[in-house]
Amino acid sequence: MYPINFRHLYYFWVASKEGGIARAAERLDMAIQTVSTQVRELEHSLGHTLFRSAGRGIELTEAGTTAVRYAEQIFQLAEALPAAVREAAAEPGVRLNVGIADSLPKLAVRHLLQPAVQTPGLRLLCHESSFDDLLADLARHRLDVVLADRPAPTNPNLRVFSHRLGKASLAWYAPATLLDGREGDFPACLAHLPLLLPTTHSAVRARLDDWLARHGIRPRIVGEFEDSALLATFGESGLGAFAAPEWSFDDLPRARGLTLLGRCPEVVEHFYAILAHRKVEHPVVRKLLLPAEPS
Known part of the structure; x- marks a missing residue:
């Protein structure tokens, strides 16, 4: 040929x-x-x-x-x-194009990117979209890396490689306005509170549903959100209690006036970096992956 x-x-x-x-x-x-x-x-x-x-x-x-x-x-x-x-010629420094799956908790994104943000001269460009759209952009080399809550699917036509970045168990938070006269201790109290959950496009939704069922909780769901930041914003406004990674503990109660109801260590959210090349060439992406392992 x-x-x-x-x-x-x-x-x-x-x-x-x-x-x-x-x-x-x-x-x-x-x-x-x-x-x-x-x-x-x-x-x-x-x-x-x-x-x-x-x-x-x-x-x-x-x-x-x-x-x-x-x-x-x-x-x-x-x-x-x-x-x-x-x-590129006009702006010296290092440029990092990151795709962020809309199902990924935004406070987790900050944690995952922390090893990279101190890079001198870094220009960080974050693009949020659906998981499938981001994988397509990664395959077309429009992105350097995709951060997601699941690995890339096995597909011989889609040559991308997934690396485990870490994991975090979930905890439940609620605005103080909902807790006056609440019934029962955690987790039983969740049966008497309005709940906000991620939509089923999030990898963690099925785990949350299973956890609630195992504790005999019939949830009163008042909102479902594809965007985790929007979910937390509505939780902060008083609409309902919600689950978020324990990495959020230092930020949510202090910064947003939320109360930690309790932890559910059985429910774990996993985080991945997905690349278009098996060999990692981008110097900032290498910082993100250490000491992550390919999956």
Whole structure:
């Protein structure tokens, strides 16, 4: 197989977007024969037909559909390249692009990033999104690392590597306004309090549900949140009691006027760093992983 000629790939990509060789030639202000020849050269280098006849026009083959998907990623990166280079040249220091899964507790994020934030000249860029979207961005090299509450799924088409960063058991917190005349000790008191829980997209939700059931607690759920920071904010405002990692103990009661109801060491939240390369090249990411182990 010959190396990919990106000019050929670009002509093919334009033809796929325009719906035909003739319209692509018009957009590119080139002869139809020239564009057609370039597309055939690409097909030859890939070893597969990318277009097939369909009525009076053409359509993508299965191989062509895959080629378009990759071409989209390639040209999106190419479009972003000049601005990224200018920005990197203008700003000395170390840049770290971190993807943060929206299910990850934000106070835990601060704890996980602590080994990196003291790096001289660090510019930290944090992007919060869904777990699947972040993995896609990581695979496209738009992120240096993803922090999440679960490892990446096993997928031969998604070459990413998970590293365990640590774990934390959960504790329950409640605003003082809800505790006047509360019934029972912990954890029985949770049966008489409104509760806020993460949605089922969070890896820890099933563990919390199981823990409540084992203690015979039928929860009165008044809110479910995908974003852990939003959950804590509503808890602080008085809407309900909620669980958070014990790492939060030094921050939540003092800073937000919340009371620690009790700990549930049986419920553990795990934290992972996910990378696009098995060998860790980024110097700041190496600090995050020490002494973490790959999983």
